[in-house]
Amino acid sequence: MKCQKCNKPATFHITDLVDGISELHLCENCAQAFLSPGGQDTSEVSLGVSGLIAQQLAVGETAEELARLDQRVCPVCGVSFLEFRKQGRLGCPYDYTCFSKELEPLLMNIHDETRHVGKVPKRCSVDAKQQTQLIRLRREMKEAISSENYERASELRDKIREIEEQRPKPSARS
Amino acid sequence: MTLDQLVTSSGEWLKGTGPNSEIVVSSRVRLARNLADYPFISRANESDRAEIERLVRERLAVLSDGDRFDAKLMYVNLGEIEDVDRTFLMERQLISRELCEAKGARAVAIDPSERFSVMVNEEDHLRIQVMHSGLDLEDALSQANHLDDLLEEQLNYAFSDHFGYLTACPTNVGTGIRVSVMLHLSALVMTKQIEKVFRSLQKINLAVRGLYGEGSQALGDFYQVSNQVTLGMSEQELAKKVADVVPVLIDYERQARDYLLRETQETLHDRVSRAYGILRSAQTISSEETLFHLSSLRMGVNLGLISEVDIPTVNKLFVHTQPAHLQKLAGSDLDASDRNVERASYLRKHLNDGDRRGGGKSGSN
Numbered sequence A: 001m002k003c004q005k006c007n008k009p010a011t012f013h014i015t016d017l018v019d020g021i022s023e024l025h026l027c028e029n030c031a032q033a034f035l036s037p038g039g040q041d042t043s044e045v046s047l048g049v050s051g052l053i054a055q056q057l058a059v060g061e062t063a064e065e066l067a068r069l070d071q072r073v074c075p076v077c078g079v080s081f082l083e084f085r086k087q088g089r090l091g092c093p094y095d096y097t098c099f100s101k102e103l104e105p106l107l108m109n110i111h112d113e114t115r116h117v118g119k120v121p122k123r124c125s126v127d128a129k130q131q132t133q134l135i136r137l138r139r140e141m142k143e144a145i146s147s148e149n150y151e152r153a154s155e156l157r158d159k160i161r162e163i164e165e166q167r168p169k170p171s172a173r174s
Numbered sequence B: 001m002t003l004d005q006l007v008t009s010s011g012e013w014l015k016g017t018g019p020n021s022e023i024v025v026s027s028r029v030r031l032a033r034n035l036a037d038y039p040f041i042s043r044a045n046e047s048d049r050a051e052i053e054r055l056v057r058e059r060l061a062v063l064s065d066g067d068r069f070d071a072k073l074m075y076v077n078l079g080e081i082e083d084v085d086r087t088f089l090m091e092r093q094l095i096s097r098e099l100c101e102a103k104g105a106r107a108v109a110i111d112p113s114e115r116f117s118v119m120v121n122e123e124d125h126l127r128i129q130v131m132h133s134g135l136d137l138e139d140a141l142s143q144a145n146h147l148d149d150l151l152e153e154q155l156n157y158a159f160s161d162h163f164g165y166l167t168a169c170p171t172n173v174g175t176g177i178r179v180s181v182m183l184h185l186s187a188l189v190m191t192k193q194i195e196k197v198f199r200s201l202q203k204i205n206l207a208v209r210g211l212y213g214e215g216s217q218a219l220g221d222f223y224q225v226s227n228q229v230t231l232g233m234s235e236q237e238l239a240k241k242v243a244d245v246v247p248v249l250i251d252y253e254r255q256a257r258d259y260l261l262r263e264t265q266e267t268l269h270d271r272v273s274r275a276y277g278i279l280r281s282a283q284t285i286s287s288e289e290t291l292f293h294l295s296s297l298r299m300g301v302n303l304g305l306i307s308e309v310d311i312p313t314v315n316k317l318f319v320h321t322q323p324a325h326l327q328k329l330a331g332s333d334l335d336a337s338d339r340n341v342e343r344a345s346y347l348r349k350h351l352n353d354g355d356r357r358g359g360g361k362s363g364s365n
Helices: A028-035 A048-058 A063-071 A082-089 A100-111 A133-146 A150-166 B004-010 B047-066 B081-093 B097-101 B136-153 B186-190 B196-203 B235-263 B265-281 B287-302 B312-318 B323-330 B336-351
Strands: A010-018 A022-026 B024-033 B074-077 B108-111 B116-120 B125-135 B177-184 B207-210 B222-228
Touching: A048 A082, A048 A100, A048 B235, A063 A082, A082 B097, A133 A150, B004 B074, B024 B136, B024 B235, B047 B074, B047 B108, B047 B116, B047 B136, B074 B312, B081 B097, B081 B323, B116 B136, B125 B136, B136 B177, B136 B235, B177 B235, B177 B287, B186 B196, B186 B235, B186 B287, B196 B207, B196 B235, B207 B235, B235 B265, B265 B287, B265 B336, B287 B312, B287 B336, B312 B323, B312 B336, B323 B336
Parallel strands: none
Antiparallel strands: A010 A022, B024 B125, B024 B177, B074 B108, B108 B116, B116 B125, B177 B222, B207 B222
């Protein structure tokens, strides 16, 4: 894809969520000009989450590093960093663990903080990996079914059931 | 309780009661929560969404049947109802525009007094929303926390010690809370000071939106002020941040009203009286024009310039003259020009002939 401003290859894909959803495809130079404070196009423009991600990544990441980062995929839900960057939405709770290094500066940018200090649920002991293993197993099962690997699918189904059985049951207090 | 029974009632937030309710219409607390066992909505396929909807429905039923809520909840499967009913729920602020316009399995559980609702499969799996009349953030927050505790008994939330409640969008992570206050800032709009107020709020990290989330040209001069940050501060601190700025905004609005009364009393009185005149005599009127005049009327009532109408009636007219409400009240689908005629007729009926007070009571029409 070519940059919408100068025809060089576009490496930044910015989605503006503020004034309705609009997409911009820019090369590195034009993206920096677009994102830098005081740049021609930025006056009064707030960029939304995707813009913030692009802005933060524009600092210190080369095109190759960015391309490599974009290829990274969450092992649980299968969302790639590129997809997150484009949509501004994460794919599953495990993304916060899997992309934590990239998310921390973004959270700093949005919230000025990266650590939660508020309410904590009363029952919450399992770690992130355990918490989200059902998402991964269900996805793998669907993939196994679509590739007609029914043996694997049934193994996975049993595993899913086993975990569901072990899960602390919500109280049925009434 | 059915959806149709909601139509003629008014809902908690329209009551027009509570401290400073002439300016502060309502206080709202919203919590974003996700289930640990499912992908976030953007990554969830149709069967994931259907399963989340079923799971939440069943667990809410356990709570509702066990009388854990103050009253039995009304559960509405939003995929199975007509467009006009979904829009009706949005106009009533029981669901968000996003949930109204979404596709696939999604639902809302509604408290019959409309003090809270739980949205299912919005941007996050769960959005718990509490809405109280007037300035009442503390109670709204404690009710939201209580509902959250009840749901947490039944559902496994996605939570991390480091990042807090995990949400689909990183702008909500941590507490997942949005604390907002809806203000009627008509005098600040009239004196053209509203933009200045916006800029100062943005400087202290508070967001400003219109009645249904729109930008600076808010419908009916209603503005929602809310926290922008959700991480690194506790729920109480975030609520306090919003609560602390409200008296300042009330003070600005009162000063602007005093100024208008002092310096331009005839002009102001004329504007209010004309608004009232148009609303009670028009034969066809658009939604925008209605909101514009209702805003002047509301301020006029609060300033004592109009005495025969009360605030609950005006509040109710704001919502009942919206497109889906009109069609539900009329009991048929109406196109835009028929709606304008129906709207004018509804306004005439409620602003003439001694039916101008007590709009907060249900079934007054």
